[in-house]
Amino acid sequence: MSQRRHIYYWMALPAVLLFFVFHTLPALQGVFYSFTDSRGYGDWSFIGFDNYAELFRDPQIRESYRFTLLFAVVATIAANVLSLAIAVGLTSNVRFRGFLRGVYFLPAILATIVVGYIFNFLFANPLPEVGESLGFDTLSRNILGDPDLAWVGVVIVAVWQGCATTIVIYMAGLQTIPDEVREASLLDGASAWQRFWRITFPLLAPFFTINMVLSLKNFLMVFDQIVALTEGGPGTATQSISYQIYRDGFTGGEFAYQSANAVIYFLVIALISVVQLRFLRAREVSV
Template identity: 45%
Template sequence: MSMRRSGLVYFMFTLPALLLYLAFFFYPAISGFFYSFTNWDGISKVYKFVGIKNYIDIMKDTRFLHALRFTLYYTMIDVIVKLLLALILAMLLSSNIKLRGLIRSVYFFPAVLSLLTVGLIFNQMFYAVLPRIGESLGIELLSRNILANKDTAVYGIILTNIWQGISIPMVIFMAGLSSVPKDLHEAATIDGASPFQRFFSITLPFLIPMLNVNLVLAIKGALTVFDYIVAMTDGGPAQATESIGYLIYRHGMNEMKFGYGTAESIYIFLMVGIISIIQIKVLNRKEAGQQ
């Protein structure tokens, strides 16, 4: 088979995936960018081109700014706690402990559940289960539904996300730990290096590529949080847990401001992209073998 014919065969195999990508990702992304410069309501065939008015109004919108503050606060706590716990669990499950395979399966089980399902389950736990346990044990902190308090609702959502989302970064960290040369640890141990010194000087530099992947996934997931909000708080109480992702949904689907909501999604797209590029560039300098 000639090189040209072989290339044509390979192209034909990739053509269905390419067409699906163009139809369901590329075209919606381009059309969405266009509609962000209009006042389209999402249904009518008539709309007006308003230029950058939507983008200017968004930066003056107190509701958007409140959602932005909530989303950034949620992202900061969720990402730090989730990745820290995932790294600790990965190190524990990479050691020689009994029933290691079973424990790994147990910790990975939440990853196969849908976010909406997990949110509904935890909503009932916070609403009915934990308050009864708290009342029976005389623990005031547990006797109240934390989702009903605007000051504590965010922590209930974070706890739910950590329980469900810790397994994927844990598995990625475990894959990275398997690539760390054991002879370097043995040599450092002989030289009298403490466990903390070995971790920061040997283990962590080899985990930078995995940390990059986990950070991008965790930040993207936290900045676009939606399912948990819908299932657990519906943006309440008093819009205290209204994330940007949920606000975009409300503007586009409930309030018929499709063009305005699309402009908000462009802001999120740029935010995720800029943060990801900066953290990748910073962490790559710490990677093993890099100067």
């Protein structure tokens, strides 16, 4: 038994080394450089917590966090409401159910950057023409060029692609609900809404927790959609934290400063995920 255990350790060692070299080590280097004035090249020196202190005084950083948090909350709610509605519909007696499952999962296998460029074309060309023909002033122009509406376009693309995975998870949860429970609720005369709210949704609590935590975490790290749709514009109206770290850190000469931003960014996501997980799991117990 001990010999077999050693074999398992040796089999896992290459994966552990690769993970450390390509993930853990760069992260530790980022933390190290966050205490310096490095521009990503040339000489550098230690400056302590100066970068972190400047982050809290930087209005552009605060605006990026405000946009990212607002975007993540709106997209998470929209994706889960839409995914749950679609999953419930697909588990009912619907024709071509298997085909529709494949169609709804299709966005998950498409490259996010490609999807973003496709929607960029749609927002810039066909949709304004449709809006103009229908007499809708809001849709008669490219919303990605409007500072007040550009974030809506990013939410639409992110939710469209993010729903693919959440739908599958909800469908897996719905299949765990015994048919006897549903039949008993029908015999008791419960309406469709009562069956969903009193039976289906409480039994989906663990799957709801998974989807909410994963969705919020993924939307907080929004990057590809920003690159393909707006590049943070118009101006800085849709500048997410991850895009700001990438742009200013690698091309703006703020390598150390944005490394500190990345450390704070990581801590914010970790804290939100832990709080969210504890709250939703407490809700599971109460249900």
